[in-house]
Amino acid sequence: MSSASFPYLFSGLTIRGHEIRNRILSTGHQTWLAERNRPGEAMIAYHEARARGGVGLIVNESARFHASAIGEAPDLTLTDDEAIAHYARLAAAVHRHGAKIFGQLSHPGRVTRRMMNGMRGVVWAPSSVPENRFHVVPREMPAAMVAEIIEAAGAAAGRYAEAGYDGVELMASHGLLFAQFLNPAVNLREDEYGGSEENRLRPLREALIAARRAVGEGVVVGLRISADETEEGGLDQQAVLDVCRRLSDEGLVDYINTTLGTMAGPGGSIHVVPPMEIDPAYVAPHAAAIRAQVGVPVFVAGRINQPQIAEAVLAAGQADMCGMTRALIVDPDMPRKSRTGRADEIRACIGCNQACIGHFHAGYPISCIQNPLTGRETLLPLEPPPAARPLRVMVAGAGPAGMKAAVTAAEMGHQVVLAEAAAQPGGQALLAQLLPDRAEFGGLVTNLVTELALRQVEIRLNTRVTAAMLAEERPDALIVATGSAPVMPRIEGDLGDHVVTAADVLTGKAKPGGRVVVADWRCDQIGIGLAILLARRGHHVRLAVSGVCAGQNLQQYVRDLWAGRLHEAGIEVIPYARIYGVDHDTAWFLHTASGAAVTVEGVDSVVLVEGNAPDMTLEREIAGLGLPFVTIGDCTIARSAEEAIYDGLAITRSFLGAVSATQPLPAGEQE
Template identity: 75%
Template sequence: MSCTFPHLFSSLGIRGHEFRNRILSTGHQTYLAQRNLPGDDLIAYHEARARGGVGLIISEAARFHVSTVSEAPDLALLSDDAIPHYARLATAVHRHGAKLFGQLSHSGRVTRRMMNGMRGVVFAPSSTPENRFHVVPREMPTEMVAEIIASAAQGARRYAEAGYDGVELMASHGLLFAQFLNPAVNRREDIFGGSAENRLRPLRESLIGVRRAVGDGMVVGLRVSADEADEGGLDRETVLGICCQLSEEGLVDYINTTLGTMASLGGSIHVVPPMEIPPAYVAARAATIRAAVSVPVFVAGRINQPQIAEGVLAAGEADMCGMTRALIVDPEMPRKAREGHSDEIRACIGCNQACIGHFHAGNSISCIQNPSTGRELSLPEAAPVAQRSLKVLVAGGGPAGMKAAVTAAEMGHKVILSEASQRLGGQALLAQLLPDRFEFGGLVTNLTTELALRQVEVRLNSRVTRVLVETIAPDSVIVATGSTPVGSEVEGLEGAHVVEAVDVLAGKAQPGTRVVVADWRCDWIGIGLAVQLARKGHQVRLVVNGICAGQNLQQYVRDHWAGKLHEAGIEVIPYARLFGVDGDTAYFLHGASGQPIVVEGVDTVVVASGNVPDTTLERELGEVDVPFVTIGDCTIARSAEEAIYDGVATTRAFLAQVAADVGLSEGPSIMLHQ
């Protein structure tokens, strides 16, 4: 047991199953399924976390009835043919001492149910409109509800025969069973609607059927939103009563609590709460349920550090902590915490970009800080050790350069990281200055720790030039010099107060009282600056060259901040491209119609423009006989995710090529672009 985290690393017993610690990877969509079944990629993903020491893995929701299957790469558990595929996953997880539960889920009305590019038939308890996907579902016939209850039992049996330790029914986040429980959604008049008893019937009978199907040796649990946090959603009193009844009847062995609903824009932020949400904020709700029931209670919601989980457990608020994203960014987090190496843990920063962000973009899961996540087979976290050690010079200490230096050192090379400024971190240092975004700076903290662990030589206030390269005489150069604002080509620029957003963030420019933020980027910069300036007392209008503010952000985060903009009284003007400025007036063109949009009463226009690669060093190295590669923004400006991916994947490929070529022939320099 860890002395530092005694509660976190104490064992927990449920129905004869012993969990080695209280760390839980909750069920979450990965889009790693192959033909709706666990394949090599999904197995490798979960095995990495089991190897890292997690106590319990709950694999993502499997569709157990044909009425909820779509073209998405979700898991399905519709026939006995699936059992061997799930058995492979169970074997891989058990090999490393972790326990494995499987989820059973039906989306009900919370889906467009896309099939062959078209919307399919969506079934729900009643034809109650849904406010996120804009679906009016078809009411399930009574016979279909009975069929779903029977199918849940069969799905659980398949999990049991595959060797799983438990099964979890989902009545969380506004999904089907939650829809039956909610009188605002369930307007049926048969035995599955009307009274509270009838509304509970589908979930209750499903739990009874599941227990009969799996016998006494398997854990049966329930995931539930302690509060759907939405008008018309299930409230905490209703949920508490349901949990108490199911516990008293012995129908559940544990209750896994979360918050929110997928059925609304406002409630969705709680599905995967970002860095703007306080850590462990659901724990108090879980504690209320735990005090009222006789079974263990799990909790999830921004528990991203072992010390946070330890506090929740020590306070008696829950019996197990969901730390899913903490395990996405660092599968070895449990082992590091248990062995007293917490300072080596790569902490989740709650950015949501490559976990739930990839899912909403239709891509498989990853992590901006750990590109190996979701790519365990194609890009394993352990770097291949080079047969020959090279002297590697990395030019630029932003996220791309820092990760490249770490990667090169992991491969066994001698690395010098040279940064022109007095601090490492690049544009991440500016990103953390935006409102409620301070945690983004954790990315720099994590990379700085990795540099120290790999004993990389870091030189600050040291700009890499052709002369410096010739002096150091490295075997290869990795160019990570970043990017700069592309500049604003607008009429009247000389006679108006127009400043770049990065200069405002850095404190190099001071806007006037009446500010227009001209947001070409449609990402964090425009929204963040608008809110920041409003909080400082400026009168702010946000004019966006896109369909909405935050168009390029993960949708839960975008919708959350749309609400923040509204609360702050910030007018948002979409579809507008900056054309010119004249005195106290800014002129925009409508992005679709081309018609003018005139914004008057302006003291300062803050331009959130795009960035252009800094190619200065690249051009100089073209005249030097040294292999080099460009990574990150100096190839093309993107985000921290692509920069860090380049720092791993491009660096590995480039240095492997250089090591293979050194001494073999005299030839021109190698220059690669990824």
């Protein structure tokens, strides 16, 4: 498929005289790549990679424009003229590759802890209405501060324009400050900024007017807004539609960028970065409702991770541009591949949320479990270093680590054989995709298999690497990626046939009884998924987790989504519970905080969800052979697909580079 296959996606869009080359948008999203709260080399390299890959429009992450919004987090700020030069370098880098760039402006209002020096700071909002995610009761802004914020928004917009940006976008999405002013459940004021619909709109309206005044007629001014906040007490679709219609009719916005949800509650915040369990392009009908009522282009985001999905949204007239942010995080070259007939080469986003928004919530810069180069554009060469000497490389194990290692070795110019003991590649990812509503995780395997085929890597299935095999094959280097195996806990009592493993349940080898307790040591997706799977099959299920809550180790939007589903399914969750005994129809757990016994009666089967230990069999077998080797992925220590794929790229590059540099020249090539 080429651009001819995506005629809507690769048609241009003109907004206020700015020709955007296609309908692919990278929406504003936190990267935490800022340096001293300004764009630096890492952020510039990150966005430049996407501009080089062919994106039409980049909206850089939101900049805080007023002191009341600034904490100690590495957010962008745009509060003084000294910042202009830094933003100008980012704009120039994006323009160099033919893309357009808009700058985003936001104020969190009540949806922040505003941490400073390890302590909570003063949080300002329209009114002192409690917020349900960060558990903040904010301080009401005096009218003078509201006026100051409006003026500051205009000044920051002007700085974007001076930096050479093509447009400016104000955020009234996700329950942020301007949305809080719009919401009668949050804005309880009785002054000129509250009490009536007209007054509640005033801060946003006047900020847009201030932005236009500051940027002049040649710069785009747009709005990002949640079409529905999907939270009790949040703005509903009709209220948002009325706001959009009025701002469009008054000529105050050049486009409207739609999303869904609010950061002010666990349920609404799931839609900030919707995970794979949510349908693709699910926000598009909401965008279409707004588009039917306004006279400006409407953008939409929300699980649009493939060009064919975006094309369908555009062809249906639901939107004028598609936010494909995570699709660009995993594959910056997605637009170029789509346009040049290489759509089958696209590394597709699987919506796992692990290293994009997951890194942000953990306090680390953005990356991607499938693309370790993302967010590390200044740390890792975008192209692998060519081999000093081509090597014969054997990779043992075709899980995510081994597959990525084989791809990387082939990219470096080495001759690669990838051997896998099982009948198909994929490793632990093959189990992960069997969990309920997680089939998309298997896309990780599909993507890597495609990369292997493109690089013509030889794959040998049903082939276990042994010392004897290596003696016969005589490779120059070995990469050990043999994975890991579950560690069985010590359990007292009569285990019998009613204690089974998670893997055996998922693969159908074990058939649990009618009353099941899932003993979840991992506190990740597996225990939750098994509980839901068995409940859907008609079992009575209880989930005992060795942590503070189910999904403790998951990215919070994924965790919260599944917490809701556990509740809806009527599954009892028992926290702080580590299994220590089983007998007939009873399972005993240890309360991990108090040490007291927790007895669960009426149990037919116990499903164990345990951790994994490295498989060191091959490593030990070859220790004395003198063959250069390295371990990667789970056979070093069991972690996740993110670390496995990172190892497959970074460690493989380093290891083979070192081995190649020390290999003697072939006969006839000696100096």
